[in-house]
Amino acid sequence: MLLSRSAQNKMTRALAAFKKSIKLSFTQEMMLLSVTTAYTGLELTFFSGVYGTCIGAVNRFGSEAKSLIGLSGIFIGVGEILGGGIFGLLSKKSRFGRNPVVMLGIVVHFLAFYLIFLNMPNDAPIAPMEGTDDTAYMIPSKNVAIFCSFLLGLGDSCFNTQLLSILGFLYSEDSAPAFAIFKFVQSICAAVAYFYSNYFLLQWQLLIMVVVGFFGTITFFLVEWKAAAALAARGSDYSSI
Structure with missing residues (x-):
């Protein structure tokens, strides 16, 4: 009897939490932030799966093409750690809020996308097992490819640190x-x-990713400005955000 009542209470709490999540997802702030979150999902797939496949498919990288996939993952991690450490610490002392970090993140990602567009063959993501001999607008460069990996990780850390920060603040x-x-x-x-x-x-x-990232950055700015305005109305300093 006690076990049945305990299970029923847990089910009730779980159902209440689910209803609260559904209700919360339709608030204006959460809907705006969902666009930014959607972008982080798209670029997460790109740098964690697609980009490594592109590097490994470029035959012009020679016998080192497959080994560059692992090196790319390392530099993505370096960018993530560096960005997470720097922006995580600076966000506590920033007087300008989260928008500058997100702006830096989208600029870094747009730069990475542009270099990837120039450096990687267009058919690299869907190339057969034998790879591709095509070129893009420049001769594929290993250094540029690895540098783009670093930029992808750095930009991702900008978005994730600030998204987690604003979610924790608003909710x-x-x-x-x-x-x-x-x-x-x-x-x-x-x-x-x-x-x-x-x-x-x-x-x-x-x-x-460029289109979704552009609109995701704008929607993040809107939520951040609204949060700053609410703080100002209460007489709080913006750095406390």
Whole structure:
């Protein structure tokens, strides 16, 4: 009897948490942040799966093409760690809020996308097992490819640190549902990106990320400005955001 009542209470709490998450997902701030979150899901798929495939498919890299995949992953990690450490610490002392970091992140990513567009063959994501002998707008460079890996990791850390920060600030009392929505949207978009990565040429995958990233940055700015205005109305300093 006690076990049945305990299980029923757990089910009730789980259902209440689910309803709260659904309700929270339709708030204006969460819907705006979902666009930014969607972008992090798309670029997560790109740098964790697609870009390494592109590097390994370029025959002009020679016998080192496959080994460059591992090196690319290392430099993505270096960018993530460096950005996470720097922006995680600076965000506590920043007087300008989160927008400059997100702006830096999108600029870094756009630079990476442009260099990848110039450096990688267009058919690299869907090349056969034998690889591709095509070239893009420049002779494929190993150094540029690895540098782009670093930029992808650095830009991703900019977005993730600031997204987690603003979610924790806006939903300090409902943090669990807020972060559940964040991971749900990110995972769904990552899955969608994995699906179309097997069919779309590199230029179209980059274009999708540029468009979603542009609008995701704007929606993040809108939420941040609204949060800053709410703080100012309460007489709090912006650095406390």
